[in-house]
Amino acid sequence: MPGEVVALFLNPEPHQVVPVTRLDAHANHGIVGDTHYGKRTRQALLIGLAELEELGIEPGALREQITVQFPELQSLSKDTILRVGSAEFTLEGPCEPCSSMAARLGEDPEIFKARTRGRRGMLARVSTSGVIEIGSEVSVVS
Secondary structure: OOEEEEEEEEOOOOOOOEEEOEEEEEOOOEEOOOOOOOOOOOOEEEEEHHHHHHHOOOOOOOOOOEEEEOOOHHHOOOOOEEEEOOEEEEEEEEOOOOHHHHHHHOOOHHHHHHHHOOOOOEEEEEEEOEEEEOOOEEEEOO
């Protein structure tokens, strides 16, 4: 069953998160205007709204670019291809919780890592260029 994009964010500079209504994704480069643009890996972070709600964390606080209503996101395998809007992303694996994110949120690093492990979202690279908007469909391609 397809999911849906519920929030979008751009990280134009390190530690800066800006809510947006549209993202332009370029294959092999990332999200236009994002600080991760041009990197070979970790071009985007997708996270499920359910995980954020369970953790009591607001969308964007974990510096994800794409927040989705897609319950199976966290259980997908590395190299799964997701279509998000007209763009496609190849999943690189789960984003591991880190001490620096805990510090930004004002949490004890060890407690933060323990409570967010396996629920921190999925890192991905852009494999097909396209546009993502709030309300865009999310589905597994392969």
